[in-house]
Amino acid sequence: MDFTFNSYAITLIFCGIITLLFSYHLFERKGEAVRLFSYMMLSNAIWSLAYGLELASPTLSQMRFFLNIEYLGISTLPVNWFLFCLQLSGKDYWYKKRLNLVLMFSVSIITILLVWTNNYHHLHYNSIKLDASDPFPRAIIEPGIWYRFFTVYFYLLLGLGTYLVFVTFRKADAIYRRQNYTIFLAALVPWMVNLAYLLGLRPLGNIDLTPFAFIVAVLLISMAIYRFQLFDILPVAREKVLDLIQDGYLVLDGKNRIIDYNEAFKTYFPADKKRKIIGMQIESLFPGQDKLLDFLKNHRCGKIELKLDTGKASFDLEANIMHLNESQLSNEATIIKLQDLTAIKEEALKSKLQTEELKKLNQLKDKIFSIIAHDLRGPLVNLSEVLKMLNTNMITIEEFKALSPKLSRDILYTTDLLENILHWSRSQLKGYGINKVEFDLRNMIINEVNYHLPSAAIKKINIIHDVFPGHLVYADMLMIQIVVRNILNNSIKFCHDACEINISAVYKANHMMLLTIEDNGRGMTKEALDMLFNGASVSTRGTMNEKGTGLGLVICKDFMERNNGQIEVTSELDKGTRFKLYLPISEN
Structure with missing residues (x-):
């Protein structure tokens, strides 16, 4: 390739190289905003370098070649600018949706393809001619329909990005405002220069000054980086701050209507109410909260506790109410902070x-x-x-x-x-550990009855068991044996002469076996029954002055629960006592 370098071409190539190096330098720094800005600078560097080489080209075919390369930067520059502004203004969630990102870059890809294949359809350029009348040859372009569409798209992204940055920074601290002015001016310069070029205001003939304007924009933003610490000191978007806070926040107007809230506030309400929160009266969301309404009506500040029941869940909340008057805001407003005390309680x-x-x-x-x-x-x-x-x-x-x-x-x-x-x-x-095994309940009952026959014979107590063979339970046999032994001990202890103790077992629902041990002895009072399993009961002497401690039944309850069973007792004074043991049956 032959080149005839001129001052414009050299300036663009030099600035393009500087921009490319600066882009690489920023890319290595941390932060999403810095990286997006480096992408924008890379697009500008490609545009500047390729346009500089186009201006130094002597033939139309060579100019076409570099024009095709230019559009790698031209088509991606507005998208990278818009993504940079979204990140800077805290709206990055928008481009993190894959569909939105694909739609934006699809226009860039289509534009590149149409430019590269323009000779077959002339949708982007109607024609490209060589103008050799000036000191160096230049390409004269007649725009096509897609060229005009892309221009509108270019300005739309440039304008939207600038607006987002302006809105974000306009109420910020002084250092943020200086950053804002610099970025706003940096965006305005190429915008106005390119608009003048499209309207025919061309002081240098057919030379497009837009790449030069973007170089000025890069210099201005570079000054913001090093002078005003752009990317080192960034404002945090209000939505991000509030949505990261775990406590719920809502803002009411002077008529107690909800005008704003954060993401955490929505967790207290079902899906059907989440869509209607804005504009609702506070009493509609918190019905029956008279104390809250009294605070709002009388413009009182302070903390109160609320009980919120949504039907699917209930919450214990602490509401911190703050009123802002007209001297603090343009309109009267109330801020309510809601802290969830459910887990704490x-x-x-x-x-x-x-x-x-x-x-x-x-x-x-x-x-x-x-x-x-x-x-x-x-x-x-x-x-x-x-x-x-x-x-x-x-x-x-x-x-x-x-x-x-x-x-x-x-x-x-x-x-x-x-x-x-x-x-x-x-x-x-x-x-x-618990050694659960499958064992025959009848055999264990017979062994325990035989063990207690001598003490039962002293009182002439008749022990009758009605447990069929093959009744299998799944539990720790030693623990269940201790439970039965303690209950039989108590039955014999509180039985009079010639009493009866009946033992029976039947299958129940939910894979349980009900073992019942019932006597017609002395029984217990309701007070004694309430303290039976907590170890707080006072030892009571038996019918023959037998001693006891009250410890045995505490062990019975503990062992039954460890085996996923349950123990129940009913008793009536002078009529007897009935123990019910629910035991897990075989899992086979």
Whole structure:
């Protein structure tokens, strides 16, 4: 290729190289706005370099070649400018929708293709002629229909971008306003120069001064970058700030109508109301909130608590009400900040329940230590003293035989108590596992009945079990055995002579087996029944003065819950007690 360089061409090529280097320098910096601006500079650099080489070309075919390259920059420049302005004004969510981005760049791609194939359709240029009358040859272009369409598109994106930047910065601090003026002026210069060229106002003949104007624009924006710290100090869009805040905000006018709100506010309402919030009266969104309406009516500021029920969910909210008068704004307005206290209250309730549970466990622990110190130690000391007296001949064999039934009951009580304490203590250890197996309920009941027959025979109590073979349950067998043993112990303890204890089992819904242990003994009062499973009940003596601790049924409840079961008890004084155990059945 041959070139005849002139002052215009050299100026454009030099400025294009500088712009290209500056674009590369900015591209390496962090930030989406900086990167988009570097793309815009790259488009301008391509336009300037290619146009400079076009002005230095001596033939029309060479001019056409560089004109085709120019449109790589010309067609993408308005799009990159518009994307840069969207990012700068906080509207970047718009171009992050893929469809919008495709639509904008599709015009650029179509323009490039039409320019490159213009000889076949002449939609972009009607004709391109060589003008050799000036000191250096130049191309004279007669616009086509697509050329005019692209020009409108070019100015539309340029104007919209400039407007967005102006609106964003107009109420900003002083440093932002200086940035705004610089960017606004930078956009205005090429706009006016290109408009003058299209209207025929051409002081240099057919030379298009638009690339020179864009170089001026780049210099102005470069001054904003280094003088006013553009891209280092950027205003944050109001929508982004409010939508990132987790608390809900809404603004009311003087008639208590909603005129603005943020994204978090919509989470408190179902989808059908979200579309109608603007313009609604506040009492329509918060019905029955008399205290809120009183604050608004009397222009009072402060914090109040609201209970909002949307039908699908309920919220505990704290409303912070602030009134702005006409001296602060052009119109009277009210700002309400809504903080969701639902999770905080739930955590507080959970903490309270945990505290109460811990208190009960501490009471139970103190009770266990008391039992170990007194009830467990006492029978063992008595047995030791009696054996010592027998060995030293302080009592006779006949006297020892008379004492042996009482000693036997004390030892049986001590054994059961120690077993309960050991099992409960083991179950409270961290990492203690449950060994769930499938076992025959009838066999386990028979073993427990046989275990209790001696103590039942003393009171002539008849234990009747009606559990069919093949009733399988899926649970920790040892735990269920301890539960049944404790309940039978209590039944025998509070039964009179010749009472009956009935044991039965039936299948229930939801894969559960109902095991019922019922007696016609002494029964319990309602007060005793309410304290039965919390370890707070006072030990009650049996019908033959048998001792108890109240610890056994606490263990029963704990073990049933660990096995995904449930324990229920009903009792009536002097009529008896019925225990219902719901046990999971086999999963097969």
